[in-house]
Amino acid sequence: xxxxxxxxxxxxxxxxxxxxxxxxxxxxxxxxxxxxxxxxxxxxxxxxxxxxxxxxxxxxxxxxxxxxxxxxxxxxxxxxxxxxxxxxxxxxxxxxxxxxxxxxxxxxxxxxxxxxxxxxxxxxxxxxxxxxxxxxxxxxxxxxxxxxxxxxxxxxxxxxxxxxxxxxxxxxxxxxxxxxxxxxxxxxxxxxxxxxxxxxxxxxxxxxxxxxxxxxxxxxxxxxxxxxxxxxxxxxxxxxxxxxxxxxxxxxxxxxxxxxxxxxxxxxxxxxxxxxxxxxxxxxxxxxxxxxxxxxxxxxxxxxxxxxxxxxxxxxxxxxxxxxxxxxxxxxxxxxxxxxxxxxxxxxxxxxxxxxxxxxxxxxxxxxxxxxx
Amino acid sequence: xxxxxxxxxxxxxxxxxxxxxxxxxxxxxxxxxxxxxxxxxxxxxxxxxxxxxxxxxxxxxxxxxxxxxxxxxxxxxxxxxxxxxxxxxxxxxxxxxxxxxxxxxxxxxxxxxxxxxxxxxxxxxxxxxxxxxxxxxxxxxxxxxxxxxxxxxxxxxxxxxxxxxxxxxxxxxxxxxxxxxxxxxxxxxxxxxxxx
Numbered sequence: 001x002x003x004x005x006x007x008x009x010x011x012x013x014x015x016x017x018x019x020x021x022x023x024x025x026x027x028x029x030x031x032x033x034x035x036x037x038x039x040x041x042x043x044x045x046x047x048x049x050x051x052x053x054x055x056x057x058x059x060x061x062x063x064x065x066x067x068x069x070x071x072x073x074x075x076x077x078x079x080x081x082x083x084x085x086x087x088x089x090x091x092x093x094x095x096x097x098x099x100x101x102x103x104x105x106x107x108x109x110x111x112x113x114x115x116x117x118x119x120x121x122x123x124x125x126x127x128x129x130x131x132x133x134x135x136x137x138x139x140x141x142x143x144x145x146x147x148x149x150x151x152x153x154x155x156x157x158x159x160x161x162x163x164x165x166x167x168x169x170x171x172x173x174x175x176x177x178x179x180x181x182x183x184x185x186x187x188x189x190x191x192x193x194x195x196x197x198x199x200x201x202x203x204x205x206x207x208x209x210x211x212x213x214x215x216x217x218x219x220x221x222x223x224x225x226x227x228x229x230x231x232x233x234x235x236x237x238x239x240x241x242x243x244x245x246x247x248x249x250x251x252x253x254x255x256x257x258x259x260x261x262x263x264x265x266x267x268x269x270x271x272x273x274x275x276x277x278x279x280x281x282x283x284x285x286x287x288x289x290x291x292x293x294x295x296x297x298x299x300x301x302x303x304x305x306x307x308x309x310x311x312x313x314x315x316x317x318x319x320x321x322x323x324x325x326x327x328x329x330x331x332x333x334x335x336x337x338x339x340x341x342x343x344x345x346x347x348x349x350x351x352x353x354x355x356x357x358x359x360x361x362x363x364x365x366x367x368x369x370x371x372x373x
Numbered sequence: 374x375x376x377x378x379x380x381x382x383x384x385x386x387x388x389x390x391x392x393x394x395x396x397x398x399x400x401x402x403x404x405x406x407x408x409x410x411x412x413x414x415x416x417x418x419x420x421x422x423x424x425x426x427x428x429x430x431x432x433x434x435x436x437x438x439x440x441x442x443x444x445x446x447x448x449x450x451x452x453x454x455x456x457x458x459x460x461x462x463x464x465x466x467x468x469x470x471x472x473x474x475x476x477x478x479x480x481x482x483x484x485x486x487x488x489x490x491x492x493x494x495x496x497x498x499x500x501x502x503x504x505x506x507x508x509x510x511x512x513x514x515x516x517x518x519x520x521x522x523x524x525x526x527x528x529x530x531x532x533x534x535x536x537x538x539x540x541x542x543x544x545x546x547x548x549x550x551x552x553x554x555x556x557x558x559x560x561x562x563x564x565x566x567x568x569x
Contacts, residue, residue: 330447339436370433
């Protein structure tokens with residue numbers, strides 16, 4: 001069989017637009033960086049689309065080019081895992097607005113020949129999904145056997161099921177919500193203000209300088225990272241233990257291990273992420289409210305759907321708590337949809353969906369296989 | 374194919390093929406899986422215990438973690454041909470409301486429960502002076518989930534009062550079916566098929 005350059009690792013495509021955006025603007029063309037694993041079967045029926053979270057990327061099951069770390073969801077995607085290239089054609093695309101190769105504020109504006117920066121249009125979760133749909137068209141994928149994602153990835157999954165129900169046979173929504181709560185928006189605003197308060201941000205025009213707003217982005221990441229963990233998890237991991245010292249310094253160095261850990265999280269994040277992308281993607285999440293575009297009633301988003309849904313939450317996730325998943329389940333029940341829902345127990349907070357939770361794999365595996373019988 | 378618990382077997386026998394069913398308190402989905410595999414029903418379930426839900430979803434069933442007392446309200450009226458409540462009625466906080474919801478969501482409902490007027494139960498209470506611990510009620514008073522114990526006659530009186538029609542009823546002692554005659558004294562379990 002000849003090699004099809006559309007498929008494989010580290011793919012990149014520029015798709016002709018225009019892509020009309022919810023905010024009123026449009027993109028003349030859309031760049032998408034993506035990866036595929038496995039082979040699309042002759043009937044084109046075995047595609048599984050993975051949607052990544054806020055700071056995620058297309059390297060779902062391959063080594064990250066900057067950090068050298070394994071794929072962010074190798075626990076879920078790979079040989080012998082619930083999503084397996086031996087039987088699935090797996091696609092993961094960097095979301096619109098991000099900075100790993102898809103169109104975003106760091107991309108060059110073809111009209112101006114310089115990076116968009118803040119001239120990049122504000123985008124929504126639905127815009128991200130529409131861009132992914134363009135990619136699937138390009139790849140010759142009509143219907144997805146499943147669309148799967150956690151956190152912001154789960155929002156895209158819900159949006160997929162609402163916008164293109166005929167293209168989604170099964171939807172797996174993990175640790176997510178159908179809208180951003182006031183608290184979610186509030187935390188994001190802290191992050192954005194940290195970036196914009198960094199003098200190096202320069203109104204977003206920092207790409208020509210060798211001096212990005214790293215301090216602001218690091219603080220944004222530190223604040224957000226706390227929301228991904230649980231108090232019990234932090235206590236267990238760090239407690240009040242001191243960092244490489246026997247006594248408090250009576251200064252503002254990172255005395256505590258938890259401070260040192262957060263600083264490390266912040267500093268390592270800026271090496272792989274663009275500050276403007278962080279602004280745009282958090283904004284897209286804040287604007288997300290799936291009920292709003294369906295007359296204020298979430299059930300209307302799923303009326304008449306034939307998609308099977310699997311909703312999973314974690315008991316220590318306070319960023320997207322179980323109550324958010326439950327309201328999705330109630331809406332799906334009201335719409336008569338086939339839905340499974342379970343709250344899993346894990347000490348890891350929101351991050352649990354990325355970590356070793358064997359029950360999560362068992363649930364997703366059983367759910368997907370039931371649709372493949 | 375595993376053998377179903379006797380009360381579940383009665384329900385399974387009487388569900389029409391290809392029906393839409395909601396199993397409230399479905400456990401790990403034993404009955405749902407059986408009905409799916411042999412009767413080709415469209416089965417949905419609700420279960421309180423997360424471990425049971427995970428097991429049910431892992432066997433490919435549509436089961437949501439939820440509570441019969443609070444989570445039935447979201448289902449549309451007449452969404453199912455049968456709502457099934459097996460060995461769960463006596464554990465709910467408001468059994469009367471749960472039965473009302475079952476008959477709103479489902480055109481018919483199967484309800485099974487342990488009979489608190491079974492003679493061994495009466496014996497234990499009347500002569501032993503102790504809360505009964507029997508095969509059907511195996512847990513001590515402080516650990517039991519059964520907070521609204523009822524008898525077969527209580528159930529009959531309840532449905533008569535509410536104008537609910539009993540289409541059929543089956544009675545079990547041990548694992549054997551027993552007759553309707555004297556069931557309130559002689560039957561350990563009852564299974565009712567009711568409709569609005």
